[in-house]
Amino acid sequence: MLDLKWKKIVNDIEIVFEPLVSVNSAATYALSVSFANYEQNGRYHSFANLLDDAFNDGVLYQLDIELRKITFLKYKNMDLHHVKLIYPLDNRIMFMPDYKQTLVLNRYLTTIKRF
DSSP states (O other): OOOHHHHHHHHHOEEEEEEEEOTTTOOEEEEEEEEEOTTTTSSOSSHHHHHHHHHHHTOHHHHHHHHHHHHHHHHHHTTOTTSEEEOOOOGGGGGSTTOOHHHHHHHHHHHHHTO
16 A cells, blocks of 8 residues: 555556547557656656656555556546557556556456456
């Protein structure tokens, strides 16, 4: 579970969807996820710095799960189910003490089922 510091950071982060458009048809075929407002607390100059800090605090996996939940819910509310979603993965989550391969899949499927 994320502590108060990380909950505040998660609440401040804005999920941004950047469209990927076909040059042939001009149709949007995917949305790439990026994150904004991580610099709100003045501590981070890039999202990579924030992820490094989460890794060093041992909460990178928990942070990733929370950001995925928010991302998936926002995506669901956009009603663009025909458009693929590209979510960034920091592979260091596998080195977190609370990471379990089956948990990632189970939490992901549980989140998806709620839609």
